[in-house]
Amino acid sequence: MIKGFIFDLDGVITDTAELHYEAWKALADEMGWDFDYQVNDKLRGISRMDSIKVILEHNNTSLEEDRLAELATKKNDIYVASLENMTPDDYLPGARELLTHLRTEGYNVALGSASKNAIKVLAQLNANIYFDVIGDGNSVSKSKPAPDIFLYGADKLKLQPEECIVFEDAESGVDAAKAGGFHSVGIGPEERLGHADLRFDSMSEATLFEIKSHFKDLF
Numbered sequence: 001m002i003k004g005f006i007f008d009l010d011g012v013i014t015d016t017a018e019l020h021y022e023a024w025k026a027l028a029d030e031m032g033w034d035f036d037y038q039v040n041d042k043l044r045g046i047s048r049m050d051s052i053k054v055i056l057e058h059n060n061t062s063l064e065e066d067r068l069a070e071l072a073t074k075k076n077d078i079y080v081a082s083l084e085n086m087t088p089d090d091y092l093p094g095a096r097e098l099l100t101h102l103r104t105e106g107y108n109v110a111l112g113s114a115s116k117n118a119i120k121v122l123a124q125l126n127a128n129i130y131f132d133v134i135g136d137g138n139s140v141s142k143s144k145p146a147p148d149i150f151l152y153g154a155d156k157l158k159l160q161p162e163e164c165i166v167f168e169d170a171e172s173g174v175d176a177a178k179a180g181g182f183h184s185v186g187i188g189p190e191e192r193l194g195h196a197d198l199r200f201d202s203m204s205e206a207t208l209f210e211i212k213s214h215f216k217d218l219f
C-alpha cells in the first residue's frame with residue numbers, strides 16, 4: 001500500500017538545470033573547457049564533485065582533487081548567487097498542484113535531492129510546507145545511482161521502500177529508486193526514463209488521479 005512520496009528537486013519540482021548550466025558554462029569558459037547542453041544533461045541528478053569530473057573527462061583533462069574542489073566551489077558560488085532570483089513562480093507547471101493534493105490527502109512526503117543547496121531552493125520557492133522530511137546532498141554520502149538518499153527519506157518517514165513512490169527526472173535517479181526497491185515515476189523523455197515504472201513527459205501530466213490509475217493495486 002502506498003503511504004508516501006519522495007520527490008527529487010531539480011527537474012521535478014523546479015527546473016534548475018538552466019541555472020546549473022549557466023554556472024558551469026561560466027567556469028568552463030574561464031578555464032577554456034568545452035561545455036554545452038548535451039554535457040549539462042549528463043549532470044542531471046549527480047553530485048557537484050562527480051559533475052566536475054564528467055566535465056573534465058569530456059575535455060580529456062584531469063586535475064588534483066584539491067583544485068577540483070576549489071573549482072567546484074567557484075561554480076557553486078555562481079549558482080547560489082543565481083538562486084536569489086528564484087521565486088514561488090518558478091515551480092515546474094503541475095508540481096505545486098500535486099504537492100498540495102498530496103498534503104490534503106494526508107500522504108507522507110519527503111525530498112530526496114542530490115543537491116547541497118536544496119534548503120535554499122525550497123526557501124526561494126516557499127516549498128518547505130509540503131515536506132515532512134528533507135533529504136539532500138548533506139544527508140548521505142553515496143549519491144545516486146546508489147539508493148541511499150531515498151532509503152534515508154523512507155526511513156525518516158518510517159515507511160518501507162515498497163510503500164513509497166519516487167519521482168525523478170534523472171536516469172541515475174530512477175536507477176537509485178529501483179536499486180532501493182521503490183516504485184518509480186520518471187519525469188522526462190522515454191530515452192532517459194524508459195526504465196521508470198510510470199513516465200510522464202512533464203509534471204503537469206503527473207496528477208494523483210493518473211498515478212492512482214496506474215498503480216491501482218497499491219492504493
Ligand code: G16
Binds near residue numbers: 043044045112113170
Ligand atoms: C541536483 C542536480 C544536479 C546537481 C546536484 C548537486 O540533483 O540535478 O545537476 O549536480 O543536484 O547540486 P549542488 O551543486 O547544488 O549540490 P537533484 O537530485 O535535486 O536532481
Ligand code: MG
Binds near residue numbers: 008010011044045
Ligand atoms: Mg533531478
